Amino acid sequence: MVDDTFIVGKVGISSEHPFVDHFRFVKALEDENTVAKQTIPSPAQFLAQFTMPFNRTKTDQWYNNYHDLEDDIVSAYGKFIGDLYNAGCRNLQLDDCTWGMLADKSGAFLYGTDSFGIMAVQNRHKNINNRVIENAPQDMVISTHVCRGNFHSTYANSGPYDSVATVLFGKENVDAYFLEFDDERSGGFAPLAQVSGEKKVVLGLVTTKSPKLEDKEMLIQRIHEATQYIPLERLCLSPQCGFASCEIGNKLTEEEQWAKLKLVKEVAEEVWQ
Numbered sequence: 638m639v640d641d642t643f644i645v646g647k648v649g650i651s652s653e654h655p656f657v658d659h660f661r662f663v664k665a666l667e668d669e670n671t672v673a674k675q676t677i678p679s680p681a682q683f684l685a686q687f688t689m690p691f692n693r694t695k696t697d698q699w700y701n702n703y704h705d706l707e708d709d710i711v712s713a714y715g716k717f718i719g720d721l722y723n724a725g726c727r728n729l730q731l732d733d734c735t736w737g738m739l740a741d742k743s744g745a746f747l748y749g750t751d752s753f754g755i756m757a758v759q760n761r762h763k764n765i766n767n768r769v770i771e772n773a774p775q776d777m778v779i780s781t782h783v784c785r786g787n788f789h790s791t792y793a794n795s796g797p798y799d800s801v802a803t804v805l806f807g808k809e810n811v812d813a814y815f816l817e818f819d820d821e822r823s824g825g826f827a828p829l830a831q832v833s834g835e836k837k838v839v840l841g842l843v844t845t846k847s848p849k850l851e852d853k854e855m856l857i858q859r860i861h862e863a864t865q866y867i868p869l870e871r872l873c874l875s876p877q878c879g880f881a882s883c884e885i886g887n888k889l890t891e892e893e894q895w896a897k898l899k900l901v902k903e904v905a906e907e908v909w910q
């Protein structure tokens with residue numbers, strides 16, 4: 638929720654964000670086999686916090702219309718991304734919980750609208766993400782992760798990608814999608830047919846919510862199932878989300894986390910090499 642003890646007046650960035658220093662620390666650890674990546678909340682995620690029902694009254698005190706709010710968000714992101722770029726960032730990930738919420742059966746309720754109005758919300762989110770992406774440096778790779786919640790091995794929403802695929806996969810101008818497919822809550826791969834152009838899809842088949850290690854052959858089978866909709870050369874494999882979205886972390890030990898990453902590496906080498 639918007640807390641005016643931290644945000645007073647309109648959206649903007651007056652100085653370099655601390656994340657830029659965080660990125661410089663990671664950048665210094667790069668070697669010939671690694672590329673530093675910065676992850677940040679997506680513009681749509683930021684917009685949602687100001688326009689969902691529980692914060693709308695406060696936002697309406699600051700802005701006469703949402704177009705001005707969106708312009709300020711785009712401007713603030715432009716400055717921040719420019720600072721990241723100057724610090725050497727060429728790989729940026731937009732973490733975006735909004736599409737998981739929109740795909741959930743309760744999505745319209747959460748946004749204070751109905752099944753017709755929710756399409757306008759989808760387009761508003763797509764548009765603000767695309768405006769920020771369009772203004773970013775051309776040689777910066779920009780991906781997005783559709784997160785469905787990851788607090789202490791729990792989740793926030795469910796629902797297949799079908800209802801958001803046309804807008805998200807067809808019209809959002811990212812280079813790649815990191816998508817959760819670790820259990821039945823995410824549905825099947827058929828919505829991937831809507832992915833436009835040469836965008837890549839990173840299949841999050843290995844859960845970070847449970848210590849149980851996935852069956853290697855089953856992972857390989859699922860990757861090949863996804864090739865019905867996306868060519869293998871445009872597919873990748875990853876964990877479904879991070880191992881911790883909060884200090885308490887998920888319900889895995891450090892050793893169990895490394896085992897998950899080792900499995901991802903082994904499967905990737907077998908499938909793509």
